[in-house]
Amino acid sequence: MNVLVTGVTGFVGDRLVPALRSAGHDVSALVRNTDAYVPRDGVTVFQGDVLEPETLEGVLADIDAAYYLIHAMGGGAGFEERDRQGARNFAEAADAAGVDRIIYLSGLGVDGEDLSAHLRSRREIEEVLGEGEYDLTVLRAAIIIGDGSASFQIIRQLSSQLPVMITPRWVSTRVQPIAISDVIAYLVGILDVPETAGETYQIGGPDVLTYRDILVETGQILTGRKPIIVPVPILTPRLSAYWVDLVTNVPAGVAYPLIDGMATDVVVTDDRLESLVPVDRTPFEIAVRRALEERDSD
Numbered sequence: 001m002n003v004l005v006t007g008v009t010g011f012v013g014d015r016l017v018p019a020l021r022s023a024g025h026d027v028s029a030l031v032r033n034t035d036a037y038v039p040r041d042g043v044t045v046f047q048g049d050v051l052e053p054e055t056l057e058g059v060l061a062d063i064d065a066a067y068y069l070i071h072a073m074g075g076g077a078g079f080e081e082r083d084r085q086g087a088r089n090f091a092e093a094a095d096a097a098g099v100d101r102i103i104y105l106s107g108l109g110v111d112g113e114d115l116s117a118h119l120r121s122r123r124e125i126e127e128v129l130g131e132g133e134y135d136l137t138v139l140r141a142a143i144i145i146g147d148g149s150a151s152f153q154i155i156r157q158l159s160s161q162l163p164v165m166i167t168p169r170w171v172s173t174r175v176q177p178i179a180i181s182d183v184i185a186y187l188v189g190i191l192d193v194p195e196t197a198g199e200t201y202q203i204g205g206p207d208v209l210t211y212r213d214i215l216v217e218t219g220q221i222l223t224g225r226k227p228i229i230v231p232v233p234i235l236t237p238r239l240s241a242y243w244v245d246l247v248t249n250v251p252a253g254v255a256y257p258l259i260d261g262m263a264t265d266v267v268v269t270d271d272r273l274e275s276l277v278p279v280d281r282t283p284f285e286i287a288v289r290r291a292l293e294e295r296d297s298d
């Protein structure tokens with residue numbers, strides 16, 4: 001199949017490209033800054049920015065399926081509007097080129113008023129991409145465990161640096177993290193299952209944990225001792241983000257939307273994809289150990 005991957009300089013896209021090549025697909029990559037991307041063997045690179053629709057002309061010609069893995073959050077405030085506009089431009093370009101399928105990796109969490117601005121924006125992109133003529137497949141995931149994931153970076157740095165942590169109430173909310181290798185297996189696997197076209201699925205690892213469990217287990221793996229967590233109900237997500245900014249190298253502008261999303265449960269409530277794309281899911285502890293090994297080998 002001819003496949004285009006966007007977001008290839010990002011955490012997920014960078015890993016998806018070699019997996020698609022190994023599965024026998026012809027892969028093209030869309031990159032904003034070609035100097036920042038060293039293409040893998042056999043990958044065709046296109047320079048393009050979804051906020052500049054004229055740069056998308058010709059990129060999607062002959063493409064059967066495109067992966068939309070773009071996220072403007074790294075660019076700071078106003079990411080909602082940039083993400084909305086970028087998705088709209090991409091959907092129009094895909095329609096004009098006659099692309100059959102788009103696959104989008106979104107965020108897990110129950111729709112409703114409690115959904116954070118970040119998760120609401122991820123959901124809005126589902127709607128924007130859903131307006132195209134092609135079949136859209138959406139996979140919704142909670143925190144992805146792997147080296148380079150912004151949310152895992154916060155957890156790793158907090159649990160390794162602080163023996164005692166003051167945290168907001170959200171340490172008790174439930175989350176179903178997933179290993180990056182499992183996310184990649186689902187993203188590649190759905191291409192071979194035609195009935196997944198046009199559907200929305202939830203994906204998660206085998207363990208449902210609280211953020212407290214995640215911080216404690218990661219701290220134990222990293223330092224050999226369990227950090228002490230002290231929840232403080234009055235600590236707001238914004239204050240926590242400033243604190244994360246001080247203690248880790250994740251900027252407050254990235255930390256705030258992620259921390260804000262930690263107030264609501266993010267667990268899989270619909271496991272239909274498991275029977276369609278069987279994946280031997282990675283336990284949380286192994287996913288963390290692999291992420292740390294990958295980091296050490298860099």
Ligand SMILES: NC(=O)c1ccc[n+]([C@@H]2O[C@H](COP(=O)([O-])OP(=O)(O)OC[C@H]3O[C@@H](n4cnc5c(N)ncnc54)[C@H](OP(=O)(O)O)[C@@H]3O)[C@@H](O)[C@H]2O)c1
Pocket residue numbers: 006007008009010011012013031032033048049050051068069070071072074086105106107108122141142143144145149150151152
């Ligand atoms: N990481 C997680 O834990 C997690 C969890 C659930 C869902 N997801 C979803 O997975 C997807 C990918 O996330 P990620 O963690 O891989 O994100 P990421 O590491 O922040 O990568 C974002 C990518 O988007 C590209 N991009 C941003 N603006 C662009 C534009 N205007 N035109 C073209 N490319 C642009 C960036 O390219 P530059 O290098 O040029 O900036 C980068 O390659 C997102 O949809 C996210 O919501 C991630």
